[in-house]
Amino acid sequence: MKSSPEDSLIELDQVTRDFGQVKVLKGISFTIRKGEYLAVTGPSGSGKSTLMNQMGLLDMPTSGHIKVKGQIIDQLSDAQVAALRSRTIGFVFQAFHLIDSRTALENVELGMLYKGLPRSERKERAIAALERVGLAHRMSAYPTTLSGGEQQRVAVARAVASDIDLLLADEPTGNLDSATTSKIMELFDQLHATGLTIALITHDLRLAKHALRNIEIADGQIVRDENHTARKEAQC
Amino acid sequence: MLKQHIAKLSHSPRNKPGDESAALDSNPAPRIEPGDAPDSETQAQASIPLSTLSFRDLLHEVRLDIISRPGRNALTALGTMVGIAVLVTTLGLSASLNAQLEARFDALTPTEITVTSTPDSYGPGDNLPADAPNRALRINGTLAATTLTEIDSTNIKTLTGTPGYNPTAANNNQLAVYAASSGIGQVIGATIKGTIFSDWHDATGQPVAVLGRLAAEQLGITNLALAPVVFINSAPLVVVGIIDQVQRNPSLLQAIIVPHGYATAHLGVKHIEKLLVETVPNGADIVGNQLGLAIRPDNPDLLNITIAPTAEQTRALITSDSQTLFIILGIISLIIGAIGIANVTLVSVMERVPEIGLRRAIGARRRHILAQFLTTSLTLGFIGGILGTETGAIITVTAALTQNWPPTMPTWVLACSPLIGALVGLTAGLPPAIKASRIQPTEALRA
Numbered sequence: 001m002k003s004s005p006e007d008s009l010i011e012l013d014q015v016t017r018d019f020g021q022v023k024v025l026k027g028i029s030f031t032i033r034k035g036e037y038l039a040v041t042g043p044s045g046s047g048k049s050t051l052m053n054q055m056g057l058l059d060m061p062t063s064g065h066i067k068v069k070g071q072i073i074d075q076l077s078d079a080q081v082a083a084l085r086s087r088t089i090g091f092v093f094q095a096f097h098l099i100d101s102r103t104a105l106e107n108v109e110l111g112m113l114y115k116g117l118p119r120s121e122r123k124e125r126a127i128a129a130l131e132r133v134g135l136a137h138r139m140s141a142y143p144t145t146l147s148g149g150e151q152q153r154v155a156v157a158r159a160v161a162s163d164i165d166l167l168l169a170d171e172p173t174g175n176l177d178s179a180t181t182s183k184i185m186e187l188f189d190q191l192h193a194t195g196l197t198i199a200l201i202t203h204d205l206r207l208a209k210h211a212l213r214n215i216e217i218a219d220g221q222i223v224r225d226e227n228h229t230a231r232k233e234a235q236c
Numbered sequence: 237m238l239k240q241h242i243a244k245l246s247h248s249p250r251n252k253p254g255d256e257s258a259a260l261d262s263n264p265a266p267r268i269e270p271g272d273a274p275d276s277e278t279q280a281q282a283s284i285p286l287s288t289l290s291f292r293d294l295l296h297e298v299r300l301d302i303i304s305r306p307g308r309n310a311l312t313a314l315g316t317m318v319g320i321a322v323l324v325t326t327l328g329l330s331a332s333l334n335a336q337l338e339a340r341f342d343a344l345t346p347t348e349i350t351v352t353s354t355p356d357s358y359g360p361g362d363n364l365p366a367d368a369p370n371r372a373l374r375i376n377g378t379l380a381a382t383t384l385t386e387i388d389s390t391n392i393k394t395l396t397g398t399p400g401y402n403p404t405a406a407n408n409n410q411l412a413v414y415a416a417s418s419g420i421g422q423v424i425g426a427t428i429k430g431t432i433f434s435d436w437h438d439a440t441g442q443p444v445a446v447l448g449r450l451a452a453e454q455l456g457i458t459n460l461a462l463a464p465v466v467f468i469n470s471a472p473l474v475v476v477g478i479i480d481q482v483q484r485n486p487s488l489l490q491a492i493i494v495p496h497g498y499a500t501a502h503l504g505v506k507h508i509e510k511l512l513v514e515t516v517p518n519g520a521d522i523v524g525n526q527l528g529l530a531i532r533p534d535n536p537d538l539l540n541i542t543i544a545p546t547a548e549q550t551r552a553l554i555t556s557d558s559q560t561l562f563i564i565l566g567i568i569s570l571i572i573g574a575i576g577i578a579n580v581t582l583v584s585v586m587e588r589v590p591e592i593g594l595r596r597a598i599g600a601r602r603r604h605i606l607a608q609f610l611t612t613s614l615t616l617g618f619i620g621g622i623l624g625t626e627t628g629a630i631i632t633v634t635a636a637l638t639q640n641w642p643p644t645m646p647t648w649v650l651a652c653s654p655l656i657g658a659l660v661g662l663t664a665g666l667p668p669a670i671k672a673s674r675i676q677p678t679e680a681l682r683a
Binding site: 097 | 286293590591593595602
């Protein structure tokens with residue numbers, strides 16, 4: 001588990017999160033390194049989603065620290081955290097969160113809207129990303145005309161179109177049937193094979209098997225953290 | 237190997253694979269937005285380029301927002317449109333009505349000029365010569381002229397009607413007695429039973445009289461066929477006419493008018509009190525300017541020339557009354573429009589909570605969300621403003637034409653109304669936009 005600081009992408013150090021009197025996270029510490037394929041599992045109410053919000057910089061810890069690429073985020077302004085989040089982490093949600101009134105391509109382009117890229121470049125990247133998830137032919141389709149699996153592929157394309165470091169997927173297959181689920185998981189495997197760091201948050205242990213590292217949480221604490229494969233991290 | 241996917245997708249020189257520190261440390265500082273520079277923070281933190289949203293991209297997003305919900309946005313714009321249309325219509329109709337009133341008042345512009353002696357002039361009574369009416373009539377634009385002098389009541393000892401007509405009203409010397417020349421009937425716009433005395437009566441001081449309707453009733457004189465007579469200081473004067481109605485100087489309805497020549501000879505009148513001149517419409521100013529010289533070429537300053545101002549004052553009064561009423565109406569309808577925009581924008585924000593959360597997750601800052609919703613409602617307000625202005629203009633023209641008013645629209649109304657619409661949109665959109673910008677991504681993204 002030890003890694004050099006350069007390897008460290010996101011580092012949680014004794015992170016707690018209370019909601020009023022309820023302590024949802026009770027001191028979580030782990031490090032996501034570049035190139036990892038990680039699954040966070042746990043039963044409902046174990047704190048998975050709260051943990052995901054912490055990892056995704058969507059929420060601030062009650063105590064403890066989060067470092068992103070060596071940067072302690074609680075010293076940053078809200079705007080800086082938003083900027084860091086958008087350039088570091090791509091999100092995939094169970095509910096896809098696509099905008100129905102926009103085409104697949106426009107939805108993917110939207111993922112890069114706030115990154116200061118020229119529109120032409122956003123479009124090029126969006127097309128490349130859709131090709132990557134195998135949806136180049138459905139580029140101008142609207143989400144309502146796409147199947148669930150296709151919608152989630154668009155969401156994945158939106159996340160990976162900009163040069164993010166970590167793909168954070170929250171129950172990405174929760175709304176999908178099993179055949180579609182395995183296709184989406186194949187896509188994650190492929191993305192990981194090309195070097196993308198992936199963190200899956202799921203209650204489904206079959207999905208977690210795709211990951212090379214499993215962190216299991218229960219009652220706001222890590223109860224298991226194991227590597228399935230002694231995969232040597234590439235330094236590129 | 238690491239970040240191969242990026243190398244494949246990225247055409248940007250940013251964040252080269254394997255260059256771990258590059259992402260944060262070597263990015264050019266100028267991308268930090270002004271006002272957000274964290275001056276008190278460390279250099280490493282200051283080097284984080286903040287999320288940006290170019291104005292062009294903002295407009296593109298707003299455009300997509302608007303066209304993606306055509307029905308609802310049309311309804312939103314409709315709210316402003318109605319408000320602005322009512323405002324424009326009311327202002328336009330008020331302007332048209334004023335134009336119409338002005339036209340009406342032009343017809344009623346003063347045509348009456350009063351000439352009196354200036355006080356302190358030498359020799360009272362000599363300033364207005366006896367032939368003043370004739371001198372006034374020589375000016376082009378003069379329709380009629382008359383002298384008018386109220387006879388001092390001390391000169392009227394007794395005043396009675398024909399004996400036997402009205403025995404109870406033996407002495408009616410509280411009635412005013414005026415001396416006038418033959419033009420009096422025309423000058424005051426009188427409707428007369430019988431006739432006004434003539435120039436000859438005046439010049440030769442004939443004992444004749446014209447009665448105002450109320451004076452005649454008081455004296456018990458109703459029937460000219462009976463050749464009634466009034467006695468002033470016991471001298472009989474034949475009543476030649478009764479003034480039934482007047483357009484001006486209604487006080488004369490309660491008076492007895494005798495020829496100036498008679499008054500000079502028998503009633504102690506030594507001078508002419510004033511000269512009344514009636515002109516063609518809009519002629520009062522021009523005639524008034526010439527009267528002084530025409531009557532007293534030797535010393536026009538001895539005369540005091542006054543043009544009746546009543547119509548102008550009445551117009552100003554009516555104008556301000558109607559303006560206030562109309563503007564209040566327009567503002568009320570605008571407030572209704574604003575409430576509509578605020579409502580629809582709020583519904584839109586509630587509906588788009590997940591989208592707002594997503595935008596925040598992919599880097600949007602609060603101000604980006606705020607700007608997007610504000611620009612959308614401002615645009616809808618502006619579009620509503622333009623349509624409302626057009627509608628209001630069309631309604632104004634149609635309504636004014638059906639009323640035979642001259643359609644009139646102040647240019648500032650046409651220029652400002654779309655901007656007022658935009659302002660309404662901006663104001664109404666502000667509370668929901670602030671609400672949207674405060675949405676936390678964690679809450680918004682909960683599926």
